[in-house]
Amino acid sequence: MDTVRSFSADTEAALWQQVAADMARETDLLEYTADLHLQGHTIRLDIDIDLGGGFEGGFETTTFTAPVPASVELRFALHEQDWIHEIGKLLGLTDVQLGYPELDPAYIITTNDPAALQALLSDPASRETLQKYQELRLSLAPVHHDNMDELYLTLTKEQAIVEPAQLQEIYHLLFSLLQQLAPTAAPSGTTAPVKLNG
Structure with missing residues (x-):
């Protein structure tokens, strides 16, 4: 396991300046x-890259994870459309349509509250990022089925993204969603949180 670095700042730009500088110092x-x-x-x-070896193929992933208060009732998962899910649709399995033409055909969407998820994704910038990096999985769910009190917003892409500008775009998406799901004391002028608890 690599060392867990920790960065904090007052603004997103300042935070990512630190991350970009740190990543630039890394040779591996x-x-x-x-x-x-x-x-x-x-x-x-x-970010995890396994080059594999011998008869084993490698893999790579980029994952962003953030805890969300268990009091948030919304649960959802978005993941890319593929032929397996297309067959599932033919067999009668259905996914939710949110009314966003850039997302509905690109993702399998499941949720316990379509209206709340539609509100959560109402920002066109969020949908644009999801469209740009669409081969991913975005979910709000417990990570472990035996502990339903630990709720996480998770975005996973089966690709190692090592370009700080791209990572910052994806981070911004998650941070925007997190601000709506679990508002904190924010500076004046920020938008009101989306009502997500029933």
Whole structure:
């Protein structure tokens, strides 16, 4: 396990200046883990590259994870459309349509509250990022089924993203969603949180 770095700042730009500088110093980014602290929220970034060897194929992932209060009732998962899910649709399995033409055909969407998820994704910038990096999984769910009180917002992409500007785009998406799901004391002028608890 690589060292878990920790960065904090007053602004997103300042936070990512620190991360970009740290990543630039790394000669080997096979594993990179950092806790990013901003405005009362912590999002963990994990980059994992396994080159494989011999008969084993390698893999790579980029994951952002953030705890969300268990009091949030919304649960959802978005993941890319593929032929397996297309067959599932033919067999009668259905996913939710949110009314966003850039997301509905690109993702399998499941949720316990379509209206709340539609409100959560109402920002066009969030949907644009989801469209840009669409081969991913974004979910709000307990990580372990035996502990339903630990709720996490998680974005996983089966690709090692090591370009700080791209990582910052994805981070911004997660941070924006997190601000709506678990508002903290924020500076004046920020938008009101989306009502997500029934």
